[in-house]
Amino acid sequence: MGDTNTGKDYSGENMIEVKNLVKEFKGLRAIDNISFSVKEDEIFGFLGPNGAGKTTTINIICTLLSKTSGSITLNGYDVSKERNKIRNCIGMVFQDPSLDDKLTALENLYFHGLLYNMPRVTLKKRAEEVLDMVNLTGRENSLVMTYSGGMRRRLEIARGLLHYPKVLFLDEPTLGLDPQTRNKIWDYIIKLKKNRKITIFLTSHYMEETEICDRIAVIDRGKIIALDSPENLKNTIGGDIITLTSEDNVKLRKYVKGINGIEVHDTKGDKIRFEVKDSSRFIPRLIKDSPVKILSITARKPTLNDVFLELTGREIREESVSSKDNMRMRMRRRMRH
Amino acid sequence: MKKELTGIYTVWLRDIKRYLRDKPRIIGSFAQPILFLFVLGTGIASSFSVFGSGGGKDFLNFMFPGIVGMTVLFTSFFSAMSIVWDREFGFLREILVAPVSRTSIVIGKLLGGSTIAMVQGSIILLFGPLLGIPINFFIFFKVVGIMFLIAMTISNMGIMLASVIKSMQAFQVITNFLLMPMFFLSGALFPLNQTVEWMNIVSRINPLSYGIDAMRFALLNNPSLQLYPLWLDITVLVFLIVVLSITGTFLFNRQD
Numbered sequence: 001m002g003d004t005n006t007g008k009d010y011s012g013e014n015m016i017e018v019k020n021l022v023k024e025f026k027g028l029r030a031i032d033n034i035s036f037s038v039k040e041d042e043i044f045g046f047l048g049p050n051g052a053g054k055t056t057t058i059n060i061i062c063t064l065l066s067k068t069s070g071s072i073t074l075n076g077y078d079v080s081k082e083r084n085k086i087r088n089c090i091g092m093v094f095q096d097p098s099l100d101d102k103l104t105a106l107e108n109l110y111f112h113g114l115l116y117n118m119p120r121v122t123l124k125k126r127a128e129e130v131l132d133m134v135n136l137t138g139r140e141n142s143l144v145m146t147y148s149g150g151m152r153r154r155l156e157i158a159r160g161l162l163h164y165p166k167v168l169f170l171d172e173p174t175l176g177l178d179p180q181t182r183n184k185i186w187d188y189i190i191k192l193k194k195n196r197k198i199t200i201f202l203t204s205h206y207m208e209e210t211e212i213c214d215r216i217a218v219i220d221r222g223k224i225i226a227l228d229s230p231e232n233l234k235n236t237i238g239g240d241i242i243t244l245t246s247e248d249n250v251k252l253r254k255y256v257k258g259i260n261g262i263e264v265h266d267t268k269g270d271k272i273r274f275e276v277k278d279s280s281r282f283i284p285r286l287i288k289d290s291p292v293k294i295l296s297i298t299a300r301k302p303t304l305n306d307v308f309l310e311l312t313g314r315e316i317r318e319e320s321v322s323s324k325d326n327m328r329m330r331m332r333r334r335m336r337h
Numbered sequence: 338m339k340k341e342l343t344g345i346y347t348v349w350l351r352d353i354k355r356y357l358r359d360k361p362r363i364i365g366s367f368a369q370p371i372l373f374l375f376v377l378g379t380g381i382a383s384s385f386s387v388f389g390s391g392g393g394k395d396f397l398n399f400m401f402p403g404i405v406g407m408t409v410l411f412t413s414f415f416s417a418m419s420i421v422w423d424r425e426f427g428f429l430r431e432i433l434v435a436p437v438s439r440t441s442i443v444i445g446k447l448l449g450g451s452t453i454a455m456v457q458g459s460i461i462l463l464f465g466p467l468l469g470i471p472i473n474f475f476i477f478f479k480v481v482g483i484m485f486l487i488a489m490t491i492s493n494m495g496i497m498l499a500s501v502i503k504s505m506q507a508f509q510v511i512t513n514f515l516l517m518p519m520f521f522l523s524g525a526l527f528p529l530n531q532t533v534e535w536m537n538i539v540s541r542i543n544p545l546s547y548g549i550d551a552m553r554f555a556l557l558n559n560p561s562l563q564l565y566p567l568w569l570d571i572t573v574l575v576f577l578i579v580v581l582s583i584t585g586t587f588l589f590n591r592q593d
Contacts, residue, residue, distance in 0.1 A: 064430075087436040114346070115343075115347050116436060
């Protein structure tokens with residue numbers, strides 16, 4: 001808190017405070033009256049399907065979009081009145097590529113530093129520092145054009161950190177990357193969090209990825225439907241998840257429903273899905289007593305995907321895509337590989 | 338204040354660096370003017386001998402300022418319109434969340450596009466002596482000034498349009514329905530004072546025709562080829578720059 005970015009009379013522990021935020025696009029509600037706060041130095045995640053309103057919310061907080069109503073403060077600054085102050089204390093990693101690929105990595109950082117009014121001497125030192133942080137030292141004078149998707153992402157993270165922001169926004173930081181590279185990116189983010197005090201606000205529609213968050217807001221159709229730590233969210237599901245198929249699902253369903261306190265979920269296809277407290281005891285008993293032959297059975301610990309399923313009755317899936325999204329995906333593919 | 342100047346400089350410098358690094362673009366930028374001047378121009382010029390009346394050589398001279406203007410037109414227009422995709426998939430997004438005012442971004446973009454357009458136009462000037470058009474330091478100075486006015490007018494128009502349109506498809510439409518007619522009806526390729534009445538009228542509301550007229554004055558200084566007096570050309574362009582930059586900055590500033 002000792003640097004110049006400290007908010008004016010800011011003393012609370014909430015870095016971001018969002019109250020009753022509404023955003024309408026031509027009468028359509030993209031964000032439907034959401035409120036939440038992000039604590040200082042935590043990793044806060046937005047989890048939800050494409051089109052749920054994750055990016056819209058981030059764009060409003062980082063001053064790229066206007067809000068229809070509601071109030072937002074970041075580091076004590078008002079988002080609609082003190083835009084430049086907010087811009088000064090945030091770092092952004094956008095969902096879509098935002099590097100200039102005709103410039104070198106160092107030039108990209110250099111231009112960024114100029115825009116944030118960093119003195120040249122500090123800028124040079126700091127650029128080396130952040131490049132080292134994401135293991136890009138030695139490649140700083142290559143054109144970004146020659147970078148792989150993962151390297152670009154790392155450079156974008158480095159750039160987002162260059163001006164010592166108080167909050168780093170990561171909007172779908174691993175979108176369009178292969179699984180190996182995705183893991184590496186998360187390693188960098190976790191490492192980064194260990195080494196310095198910074199608030200991280202990230203979005204993802206990959207369930208597993210948001211598990212590194214301290215707290216997660218599950219967002220669907222413009223509304224926050226749950227907000228808690230990943231552990232607590234998973235604990236809302238009572239025990240283990242059992243999925244099974246049998247020779248006569250209808251009959252088996254009735255049977256399972258008859259066992260005390262078990263609720264069977266509607267699942268697509270020929271599978272039956274439900275939760276039990278202790279699967280290791282339940283399964284042998286079920287196989288022994290079942291009125292129909294069980295063909296397959298799996299038991300696992302609940303994931304955030306189950307939480308979403310529980311809350312919405314749907315799986316997080318790819319929403320239907322518009323022509324603009326199509327263009328986006330093409331561009332991403334072109335730029336990330 | 339210093340912060341805003343740094344912002345303008347950064348946006349400008351980025352455009353210049355990109356330009357200098359883009360060798361294919363620099364080489365490619367010769368192709369179109371050369372094609373127009375030496376293929377289309379020579380072709381049309383030689384047709385004069387078929388249809389009677391000499392003056393093929395004069396026609397090439399007439400067309401030359403038009404080609405310089407064309408280079409400035411296309412370069413500054415596309416430079417400003419690059420905002421459309423740069424905003425979605427490029428560095429511009431990054432600039433938009435930086436603590437720099439939108440106005441400075443617009444100014445930087447205007448100056449960047451204009452600088453490149455002036456450099457490109459100046460390269461075409463090198464062909465002048467080949468056609469027997471003398472280029473001395475004084476003429477060069479005048480031409481650069483007029484190139485600046487044209488470039489600023491067109492860049493402003495581009496930024497205004499780029500602030501309003503959001504898709505690449507719309508960009509194509511604008512290129513076909515605005516840019517090309519503007520070029521054809523600017524007097525760059527044929528004299529407008531001798532054509533049919535409607536063309537004459539349209540050319541009067543075409544900003545580019547004033548720019549081409551001034552360019553022709555600076556390069557050829559032949560009163561019989563002028564459409565308007567020079568003061569009118571310059572007044573119209575300066576007026577447009579002021580009006581368009583105010584509207585453009587306003588539109589660019591608008592948040593969704």
